[in-house]
Structure formats: C-alpha cells, structure tokens
Amino acid sequence: MAAIRVSLPTHLKTLSHVDGEIVVEVDGAVTQRTVIDAVESKYPMLCGTIRDHVTKKRRPFIRFYACEEDLSNEDLDAPLPEAVVSGQETYFVIGAMAGG
Amino acid sequence: MMSNESDTSLTPQEIARYSRHLIMPEVAMDGQKRLKAAKVLLIGAGGLGSPLGLYLAAAGVGKIGIVDFDVVDYSNLQRQVMHTTNDVGRKKIDSAAEHLSAINPEIEIVRHETRITSDNALGLIEPYDIVIDGTDNFPTRYLTNDACVLLGKPNIYGSIYRFEGQASVFATKGGPCYRCLFAEPPPPGAVPSCAEGGVLGILPGVIGCIQATEAIKLILGKGRPLIARLLLYDAMEMKFREVKIKRNPECPMCGDDPTIKALIDYEQFCGVRGEETGAAQVESSFETTVEDVKARLNRGDDFDILDVRNPEEWAICHIDGAKLIPLGELPMRMHELDKSRDIAVHCKGGVRSAKAVGILREAGFAKVKNVQGGILEWARAIDPSMPTY
Numbered sequence A: 001m002a003a004i005r006v007s008l009p010t011h012l013k014t015l016s017h018v019d020g021e022i023v024v025e026v027d028g029a030v031t032q033r034t035v036i037d038a039v040e041s042k043y044p045m046l047c048g049t050i051r052d053h054v055t056k057k058r059r060p061f062i063r064f065y066a067c068e069e070d071l072s073n074e075d076l077d078a079p080l081p082e083a084v085v086s087g088q089e090t091y092f093v094i095g096a097m098a099g100g
Numbered sequence B: 001m002m003s004n005e006s007d008t009s010l011t012p013q014e015i016a017r018y019s020r021h022l023i024m025p026e027v028a029m030d031g032q033k034r035l036k037a038a039k040v041l042l043i044g045a046g047g048l049g050s051p052l053g054l055y056l057a058a059a060g061v062g063k064i065g066i067v068d069f070d071v072v073d074y075s076n077l078q079r080q081v082m083h084t085t086n087d088v089g090r091k092k093i094d095s096a097a098e099h100l101s102a103i104n105p106e107i108e109i110v111r112h113e114t115r116i117t118s119d120n121a122l123g124l125i126e127p128y129d130i131v132i133d134g135t136d137n138f139p140t141r142y143l144t145n146d147a148c149v150l151l152g153k154p155n156i157y158g159s160i161y162r163f164e165g166q167a168s169v170f171a172t173k174g175g176p177c178y179r180c181l182f183a184e185p186p187p188p189g190a191v192p193s194c195a196e197g198g199v200l201g202i203l204p205g206v207i208g209c210i211q212a213t214e215a216i217k218l219i220l221g222k223g224r225p226l227i228a229r230l231l232l233y234d235a236m237e238m239k240f241r242e243v244k245i246k247r248n249p250e251c252p253m254c255g256d257d258p259t260i261k262a263l264i265d266y267e268q269f270c271g272v273r274g275e276e277t278g279a280a281q282v283e284s285s286f287e288t289t290v291e292d293v294k295a296r297l298n299r300g301d302d303f304d305i306l307d308v309r310n311p312e313e314w315a316i317c318h319i320d321g322a323k324l325i326p327l328g329e330l331p332m333r334m335h336e337l338d339k340s341r342d343i344a345v346h347c348k349g350g351v352r353s354a355k356a357v358g359i360l361r362e363a364g365f366a367k368v369k370n371v372q373g374g375i376l377e378w379a380r381a382i383d384p385s386m387p388t389y
C-alpha cells in the first residue's frame, strides 16, 4: 500500500471540501490510472471533473504532472516516478483558470 | 521582433529617472533605449493589468496600449491598485491612463476603449511588440492566444483564482501556445470566476509583477524567459512550482499542421456563459420575481424562502426569514424541506437557484420557483439599503 500525495486545482479542492494536498492509498502498481481511481473513489464528487465520465479520458482543461514533467499524454498505466510512490513528490492535477 | 532602438535617445531627465537601471550592465543605456522603443499591449486594466501597467510605465516602456471597456467599481478597489476610490464610475481606461502618466509622463499611453473581439483583435495587436494577457475570462484568453500565434507576437500569460496563480509566455517562435496547455476551455460554470469564487487582493499583484518581469526580460533580450514553462503559485502554501509545457505538434493553432488559420467565434468555442446576473435556464412557469416574493411577504402568505448561496455570501446580506442550504449541500439536505409547501429559491443572480429548482423539481418538489435576478435584484428593486457584492 502506497500513500500518494495529490494536489488538486482550487475549484476541485472546493468541490471535495479539502484544504491543501490530499493523500490517497494505492494498492499494487502506482500508475496515473490507479492514483486517479483512488482519488475518485475517496472523493466521488470528483468523478467526471478530471476524466470524462464515459470515455475516462483526461478532460482537455486538466493536466497531470509529477516531478515537473508533463504526464498528461503519457501512458496511464505506466508506473509513476519512485519519488511519487515514496511520497517524496506530489502528483499534480492542474486546471485551467481564467481570473485576472 | 522588437522595435528599433538605435535612433532612440534619453533626455537628461530620463537618465535621472532610470539611473538605477542604467548602472546595471543587464539593462544599461542600451537596454533602457530598448525599453523606450518597446510597444506593449495590455489586454485588460483590472487586477493583473494594474501592477502590469504601473511597473511597465515606471520602467519606461515607451508605448503602452491598454484595451478595456469596463468602468471602475467599488468591488475592484481591493486589488486593482491602478484605480482609486475617486475613480469609481469612471472608465478604467481613463483612470489607468491618468495614473500611468502621473507615474511617468515620458511615455505614451494608448487608450483602446473597446472589447477585444475576433473582428478587431488582429488590428489591435499588430502595432505592438508584446501582448500581455490580463483578462478575466476564457473566450478572451483563447482569442488573445490565437491572435498572437497568427501574428507571431509573444503572449505573456497570467491568471488567478482565489489563492492560486499561473504564469507563462506563449506564442514565441517554436514555443508552445495556450492551446498546447489547455486544448479546450472548461464547460461554462465548471470553473468559477473570481466574481463568483473570490480572489485574494494581493494575488494579481504577485502574478502581474511576474508578467511584467517577463515582458521586460523579453524587451531586454536578457535572462531565461518563462517559455515552455508554467509557473504555479500557491499563496496559502507560499510555494512557487514550475512544470514543463511542450509544444503540441498536433496543436490546431501552433502545431505542425495548424487547422485554425483565422480567428473563430470564441463565445461559441467556450460556450456562452450564463453570468450570475444573466438569465437562467428555467421554464417560465418555474420562475418568480422579487416583487412577487415581497408582495407575498407583505400579505403574510405561508411560504418558504430558500437561499442556496454559500455561508460567506449569506453573512454579507440575506433576506430575513430565508433558510440557507448551499447548492452543493442541497442533495444531502433536501429532507429539511417540505415538499407540500411553496418554496421561492434564490441565489446571488439566479443561476445557482435555477440549478437548485431543477434538482428539487426532479426530487418531487412541485411548488418550487426560481427568484429571477436573485438577491442582487432584491437589493436593487426591494431593499436598496442592502449591501451587495
């Protein structure tokens, strides 16, 4: 069981009633898919906000990052960097915002 | 890219004014002349536009164009430091030009009193070297991006919400554009605006100053610009993070084989947005007015008023006797309402309450109605002493 730190964009923090980073438990392989599955199962109100309800594809106004690298278009089943698995680094979900 | 500075010179007054720049080798006389010859267009004279305008003017950017059509409102003053209390009710563009000229009368301020649109964007941007995106909505951000890509002008991007901000430099030669980062905008209503969700007043100061710094670096041709890098700022954690942005070879705008070759309809692209003050999507038989609610209260009718705003909004103003259940909590707290009773539902402007009416109707509440225009309309038409926000 790995404890993964995840950072959500502000509007999704509001939606899931959390402050700051969240931590989700992932059993088995730590991949983008298993992490997002764990996020959605812990915070069901986020279903459909990060990935499309039906296609399960990343929504085009959301991006995924870890260790400064853009993972948005990488294989969802590829293992995440060791630093994310060990909890040293955070997995980032970044969202578009338009305020000015 | 930049304007020619070779025939630019500095007067003794300007030399005195810019002396702290002139003694640094990274700027020096050459760099200051470049700043004087530079032409920068600010899209928006609001939260981001304020620090941008003030610092670029002070730094001696020779020509600053400002595009804005808005009027200064009391609710702007918490963050839009280019405008003062005395400017409330004035055009932002006039207030901005006056204050920037007061800071630096040596520079030229060009007022573009208009909304930037697909029809005028290319013409507005064309005479400038650099564009700075300080707008507050998705359609204008995509429009600014696309126009900059088409014209080959750098687009210095910044955006803010609540306690977080983002900044980057888009549309440089070979670098990514805004669409490479976010291919499509969120559907209307999915991501709240600052008007709906709020923003820390200092936040645009931080992000706007980062944008201004990038503009000056580009003009000087010095340092490492925020190209292909997205800077993320979290004021609560006081953390700056940086992530990489790759140019998307399949980007419809800046990719290898672009499919968008002219500006499009950005309102349509982003979905026409029901503003808080705008009309709500409810059947007319499910609508009521503030006048009707007031008349029923005066008659002593037996009915309920449901307020679906957030507690922070309730604390600013509310209608006496109303019950508060924030929209987000409504599905879990419906049991607190009585299906047999008449319920008038309101929010700030009528959008959230329209959603609430839909949720309640679906759950079998046959006698709920949406109060058109929300508490803003109540304050306007029924109780002008009520504070608004």
Ligand SMILES: [Zn+2]
Pocket: B176, B177, B178, B179, B180, B181, B247, B248, B251, B252, B253, B254, B255
């Ligand atoms: Zn692009």
